[in-house]
Amino acid sequence: FAEVSVVLLCFVQERGALGFERHYHVTDPFIRRLGLEAELQGHSGCVNCLEWNEKGDLLASGSDDQHTIVWDPLHHKKLLSMHTGHTANIFSVKFLPHSGDRILITGAADSKVHVHDLTVKETIHMFGDHTNRVKRIATAPMWPNTFWSAAEDGLIRQYDLRENSKRSEVLIDLTEYCGQLVEAKCLTVNPQDNNYLAVGASGPFVRLYDIRMIHNHRKSMKQSPSAGVHTFCDRQKPLPDGAAQYYVAGHLPVKLPDYNNRLRVLVATYVTFSPDGTELLVNMGGEQVYLFDLTYKQRPYTFLLPKKCHTSGEVQNGKTSTNGVSNGIHLHSNGFRLSEGRAHVSPQVELPPYLERIKQQANEAFACQLWTQAIQLYSKAVQKAPNNAMLYGNRAAAYMKRKWDGDHYDALRDCLKAISLNPCHLKAHFRLARCLFELKYVAEALECLDDFKGKFPEQAHSSACDALDRDINAALFSKSDNAEDKKGGGPIRLRATGRKDSISEDEMVLRERSYDYKFRYCGHCNTTTDIKEANFFGSNAQYIVSGSDDGSFFIWEKETTNLVRVLQGDESIVNCLQPHPSYCFLATSGIDPVVRLWNPRPESETLNGRVVVDMEGASQANQRRMNADPLEVMLLNMGYRITGLTSGGAGGSDDEDSSEGQVQCRPS
Numbered sequence: 001f002a003e004v005s006v007v008l009l010c011f012v013q014e015r016g017a018l019g020f021e022r023h024y025h026v027t028d029p030f031i032r033r034l035g036l037e038a039e040l041q042g043h044s045g046c047v048n049c050l051e052w053n054e055k056g057d058l059l060a061s062g063s064d065d066q067h068t069i070v071w072d073p074l075h076h077k078k079l080l081s082m083h084t085g086h087t088a089n090i091f092s093v094k095f096l097p098h099s100g101d102r103i104l105i106t107g108a109a110d111s112k113v114h115v116h117d118l119t120v121k122e123t124i125h126m127f128g129d130h131t132n133r134v135k136r137i138a139t140a141p142m143w144p145n146t147f148w149s150a151a152e153d154g155l156i157r158q159y160d161l162r163e164n165s166k167r168s169e170v171l172i173d174l175t176e177y178c179g180q181l182v183e184a185k186c187l188t189v190n191p192q193d194n195n196y197l198a199v200g201a202s203g204p205f206v207r208l209y210d211i212r213m214i215h216n217h218r219k220s221m222k223q224s225p226s227a228g229v230h231t232f233c234d235r236q237k238p239l240p241d242g243a244a245q246y247y248v249a250g251h252l253p254v255k256l257p258d259y260n261n262r263l264r265v266l267v268a269t270y271v272t273f274s275p276d277g278t279e280l281l282v283n284m285g286g287e288q289v290y291l292f293d294l295t296y297k298q299r300p301y302t303f304l305l306p307k308k309c310h311t312s313g314e315v316q317n318g319k320t321s322t323n324g325v326s327n328g329i330h331l332h333s334n335g336f337r338l339s340e341g342r343a344h345v346s347p348q349v350e351l352p353p354y355l356e357r358i359k360q361q362a363n364e365a366f367a368c369q370l371w372t373q374a375i376q377l378y379s380k381a382v383q384k385a386p387n388n389a390m391l392y393g394n395r396a397a398a399y400m401k402r403k404w405d406g407d408h409y410d411a412l413r414d415c416l417k418a419i420s421l422n423p424c425h426l427k428a429h430f431r432l433a434r435c436l437f438e439l440k441y442v443a444e445a446l447e448c449l450d451d452f453k454g455k456f457p458e459q460a461h462s463s464a465c466d467a468l469d470r471d472i473n474a475a476l477f478s479k480s481d482n483a484e485d486k487k488g489g490g491p492i493r494l495r496a497t498g499r500k501d502s503i504s505e506d507e508m509v510l511r512e513r514s515y516d517y518k519f520r521y522c523g524h525c526n527t528t529t530d531i532k533e534a535n536f537f538g539s540n541a542q543y544i545v546s547g548s549d550d551g552s553f554f555i556w557e558k559e560t561t562n563l564v565r566v567l568q569g570d571e572s573i574v575n576c577l578q579p580h581p582s583y584c585f586l587a588t589s590g591i592d593p594v595v596r597l598w599n600p601r602p603e604s605e606t607l608n609g610r611v612v613v614d615m616e617g618a619s620q621a622n623q624r625r626m627n628a629d630p631l632e633v634m635l636l637n638m639g640y641r642i643t644g645l646t647s648g649g650a651g652g653s654d655d656e657d658s659s660e661g662q663v664q665c666r667p668s
Contacts, residue, residue: 026538030584031555031565035601035608038076039594042069047589048531049093050578053101059578059587061595062090062106070104070118073587073597085123086110091531092137096161098144105147107134113149113168115161129157129168135531136186142194150184156199172209174201176238177510179502185530186270192277200268204252205511206282206292213243237506246514247280247292250300251409253511254440259286262629269526270533274541279518281544283534286626288406289521289546291558300516301413351388355381362394371402372616376562383560389421393428400431400438404623406520408438426456434468442475521556523563523615524548525622529575537579537586545586547574550622552612553588563619566612569596 045064052059059073068090070080084090088109096103096115104116113134115125132152139147145161148171156172174182183202190196195212217240252266259266267285274281280292351359362377378395385391396414399407412435418428429452436445449468453460524546526532534546537555543564544556553574555565570590578587586598601608612618 025582026542026579026584028564030600031543033600033603034555034565034567034584034586034598035605036567036610037597037599037601039596040069040071040073040076040078041594042078042081043067043593043595045593046089046575046591047593047595048089048091048575050576050587050589050595051093051095052578052581052587053095054097054581056581056583056585058095058101059595060093060095060104061589062093062108063593064089065593066090066108068093068104068106068116071595073585076597080118080121082116082118082121084108084114084116085126086112086114088133091133091135092149094137094139094147096144096147097139097141105137105139107137107149107151109133111151111153113137113157113159125161125166127157127159127168130155132183135184136188138187138189138197140189140194141191148187148189148197150187150199150201152183152185154178154180154182154184154201156184156187156197171197171211171214172199173238174199177504177507178202181502183267185267188272190273190277191275192273196277198271198273198280200271200282202267204248204256204266204268204284204287205514206247206268206271206280207510208245208247208280208294209239210243213240216240217243239506244510246510247282248300248511248514248516249284249287249290249406249409249520250516251406251439252284252287264527264626267530269530270535272533272535274536275539276541279536279541281534281536283526283532283546285526285530285532287526289524289534289544289556290517291519291521291544292515293518296518297515298518300514301409301416349385349388351381351385355385359391359394362398366394366398366401369401370616371398372619374398375402376560379560379562387421389418389425389428392418392421393425393431396428396431396435400434404522405626406522408435410520411435412439424455426459429455430459430464430468437468437472437475442472446472446476519558519561521546521554521561521563523556523566523619523622524552524554525550525625527626529573532573532575533577535577535579538584539582545577545579547577547588547590548622549573549625550618551590552618553577563615566615566618567598568610568612569598 040061043061043063043065047061047063049062050059057072057074058079059071060068061071062068062084066084066086066088067081068084069078071077072079084106086106086108090106090108092107094105095101096105102117102119104118105113106116107113111128111130111132111134113127113130114123116122117124130149130151130153134149134151136150137147138150147159147161149157149159149168151157154173154175155170156174157168158171159168160166174184178201181202184199185202186200188198190198195210197209197211199207199209201207256266264286266287268282269285270283272281273279278293278295280294282290282292284290358377358381362374362381365374365377375395375398378391378398382388382391382395392414396411396418399411399414412432415428415432415435418425419432422428429448433445433448433452436442436448445468449465449472453465459465521534521544525548526546528549532547534544536558537543537545542558544558545553547553547569551568551570551572551574552566553569554563555567556563569588570592572591574588574590576587576589580586584600588596588598
């Protein structure tokens with residue numbers, strides 16, 4: 001009994017220590033002290049990929065020099081360097097699970113996948129099944145002899161290294177859905193359920209596949225007696241129903257024509273799951289970083305306006321609220337439906353003093369036109385008071401003023417949230433109409449504005465209403481908007497592609513059923529390379545990190561989306577960021593032929609030359625870079641300054657001192 005007690009005690013202590021380590025190994029004080037520890041030198045070209053082993057005592061890197069190096073990062077030593085046999089840049093490197101860190105897999109621009117035995121420094125398998133550049137390799141602990149590759153031929157291939165196999169087969173063929181021009185760029189396996197594979201490719205859609213369903217479907221097809229007999233109308237589906245789920249930032253499909261006209265390419269450059277497997281993080285090339293909630297999914301927001309509410313004199317701007325009548329929230333991606341249903345609207349709870357102070361600070365930042373600072377303060381308050389309509393309404397106003405990519409869609413989401421909490425929030429109603437107009441939902445904007453005038457008749461002839469009315473009518477009668485009428489040509493999502501004939505019917509259905517993002521992270525720039533990563537930092541995924549074209553890497557708080565740290569990680573571009581599995585330790589690489597290691601520096605080190613102090617300035621410069629034409633990008637790289645983004649009217653923030661009876665089109 002005593003021996004059992006000792007074993008049990010040791011087990012409890014070990015579990016407790018592990019839990020403590022996982023919870024505290026990345027904390028806010030550590031993030032604010034993060035600095036450069038060492039540079040690992042050994043490559044002679046850009047370092048395009050990094051990979052920790054499971055224990056975190058080895059780090060593998062792959063480079064344009066076609067070599068892979070295995071490092072002892074804790075002692076800053078090079079343990080092994082070998083030529084991989086590739087004839088072009090290496091883009092991905094992975095340790096094979098359950099191989100004792102002996103087997104390493106590489107994928108490269110020569111369209112080849114190679115398997116290496118590190119103990120003898122030999123390439124033991126070479127696969128040449130892809131016909132274009134191999135961009136990513138994925139592995140999974142549940143599949144010890146199996147791995148996957150994504151390549152620019154549009155194929156996801158699965159490999160089996162068992163002695164009687166050593167072959168690859170096509171798991172997913174994106175060209176069957178999107179045409180011959182589609183390119184697969186990245187993939188990853190869910191760490192908690194290895195049956196789920198996420199794939200990023202050309203365009204804004206990210207795909208999640210059930211590997212087991214795909215295999216079972218193909219097995220049943222082979223066993224079916226009529227498997228080889230097809231009628232003229234019969235069509236074999238490459239994937240079974242339910243085996244694929246799509247995710248997309250809700251505003252991107254309708255933005256595609258504009259992006260295409262400006263030669264701005266949208267492509268998912270990196271996908272990864274959170275440690276618990278419930279969230280999917282995507283670095284969207286040409287845009288921002290997005291987090292998708294795989295448990296509490298939501299359709300892209302469109303037009304979710306309550307049909308009835310109290311008279312305008314009773315409740316406005318999120319100040320107070322009584323029982324009202326509103327519609328149930330219906331999230332539809334391919335049309336707009338207003339439905340009736342009774343809902344209870346709770347009285348607005350006053351903010352506690354410390355949150356009231358944060359809100360006042362945000363309002364002051366707004367008045368000073370410090371839009372990002374105002375957004376971050378409102379976000380901090382929203383995290384603590386998620387049912388306060390005024391905070392959402394204020395943040396929407398700040399988003400609309402800032403006008404970064406995706407800001408009007410986030411403002412629309414905030415307006416809808418404010419209205420769901422208080423159906424008679426005057427400013428949220430008006431801002432919703434403006435957001436719909438800015439997002440090119442012109443007919444819906446008119447419908448929303450008419451609804452606003454009916455609910456708040458005293459505002460019907462305000463200068464703000466008249467101005468928006470003129471804008472909407474001008475757009476409705478213009479030739480371009482008549483040609484692109486949002487209600488005339490079918491769902492927006494189906495018309496988003498420039499190659500309509502190459503998109504299959506199955507693909508259109510899957511896009512129509514796609515889910516929207518939960519969080520968006522802004523500040524970095526991802527337009528120059530297509531291997532730029534974004535990752536969760538911390539075992540509880542407390543932070544988000546991403547590389548950038550300006551040579552920096554950015555760190556955000558996951559829940560508030562606030563930017564907390566920017567560090568200079570490369571002379572040109574930071575592409576790779578791989579957090580250590582259990583320490584506050586980060587490996588980065590990019591264009592420079594080195595691997596950089598980052599950890600919290602001692603408090604005695606007061607000078608950190610790698611810190612980018614002006615995070616707001618860096619973020620604004622990156623927004624300009626993303627929207628610049630090639631000549632402007634060249635000028636930016638040469639050090640010339642380009643005129644900043646313009647600000648526009650969106651309505652002042654809601655405060656006790658603001659005029660509740662007026663729709664404001666200037667800061668209060």
